[in-house]
Amino acid sequence: MLKKFGKLDNALSCTHCGFCLPVCPTYRAENKEIQSPRGRVSAILAFRNGTLTAEEMSRSLSYCLVCRACHNACPAGVRVGKLVVMARTYAAVVKPWPVRVFHGITDHAVLSRWASRLLRWYQRSRLRKVVRGGGLGVSHPVVQRLDTLIPDAQPPLAKVWVSPSGEGKPLRAALLCGCMARMFYPHVADSVISLLSRLNVSLDLVQGFGCCGAPHRESGDREAFLRQAKKVLDGFSPVAGVVDVVVCDTAVCRITVSSYARALVNDPHYGPLAAKLSEKIVDFSELVFTRWSDRDSFFIQDTTQRIAFIDHCQTRHGYGITDHSRRLLAAISGRSIELPRSDQCCGAGGALMLSHRDHSERIRADKLKAIAESGVQVVVGTNAGCLLNVAAGLKGLHSSVQVVHLGEILWKSSVDYKNGCGGDDSSKLS
DSSP states (O other): OGGGGGGGGGGGGOOOOOTTGGGOHHHHHHOOGGGSHHHHHHHHHHHHTTSSOHHHHHHHHTTOOOOOHHHHHOTTOOOHHHHHHHHHTTSOOOOOHHHHHHHHHHTSHHHHHHHHHHHHHHHHSHHHHHHHTTOTTOOOHHHHHHHHHSOOOOOOOSOOOOSOOSSSSOEEEEEEOOHHHHHHOTHHHHHHHHHHHHTTEEEEEOOSOSOOSHHHHHHTOHHHHHHHHHHHHHHHGGGTTTOSEEEESSHHHHHHHHTHHHHTTTOTTHHHHHHHHHHHEEEHHHHHHHHOOOTTTSBOOBOSOOEEEOOOHIIIIIHOOOHHHHHHHHHHBTTEEOOTTTTSOOSOTTTHHHHTHHHHHHHHHHHHHHHHHHTOSEEEESOHHHHHHHHHHHHHTTOOOEEEEHHHHHHHTBHHHHHTOSOOOSOSOO
């Protein structure tokens, strides 16, 4: 029986020392052993030994944000975040209906495109004011929570570039836009396209996939995850042989796409394509940093605003990537600072901010406190879910702090954007 669960063997290395407890956001919020990495290891081992059913184990693991902060804290090398993701494949996390409906939309390119257009209308409509006032019988907590997470409408970008410019042959790249960024932050893709075009990068778009499969991977729904992975690979296939890199504008999507190679290693058709995509995928901040040679004149530095970066947890704790974004922010602001307790999670956890609202908000409260303590005026990130969650919390506090994507603030800080030089005002996205 135990042989069947060999991929959970890493849990056996846990010595129950407790070093993971202070770094775990769910344990700090709930102060319950079962909501600690050590408690989750115990649940996984109980399932492995036959004491718990898969469904019982899954319920106990459903609060985990998969932030992986415990990975660096563990002296025994136990990777609880990875163990949770693997354990959930035996019984996927049960999602409430709003989450199922939302994923049903984002999984399909056409539906998500129409939903994005509907969202643009809703942001500017009188209906939103009615919803916020609890009219038309829409005072249900789920409806109010969803409305809180929707950002306010933004004016169009004043300048968008779509043609590469610079000396020498342009770098050929494909842009993979995250579904949450496309839906809630439409300026992000245009900003990234404009920024990279001015850095002499020629961009194609990976299209037709909807969602990359991140929420399904993290909830243990392997069938849905592989379905979405294959959609992305179908979109990547036409440009696979001609692009040098694939750039992603959303942190969690970059991590998810990197996992395709292992997930599809035995697939004769998609395996080689997944390996090629995993080799070429980079976060856009990495590409901007490596292409950014004219460091003294590309950006106009603003010394009036205090800016701080919020990490995507898996990017920070799982991959150790923290430097590029901060160095880019330092180039555009003379007052870029580090938030107190910057290594702690904001509580978004993908769909967890909908499925476990109170739990998520208790975790988020400390991030909001850190933002208030720092005195920053702008909070910047690269993961749409984190930005939505933090912005909703700040909105609830009636805070004036702005929450923006790194791509947008970098493009708006560029010499070309500020001076309105040349370019093409039409978006490359439909």
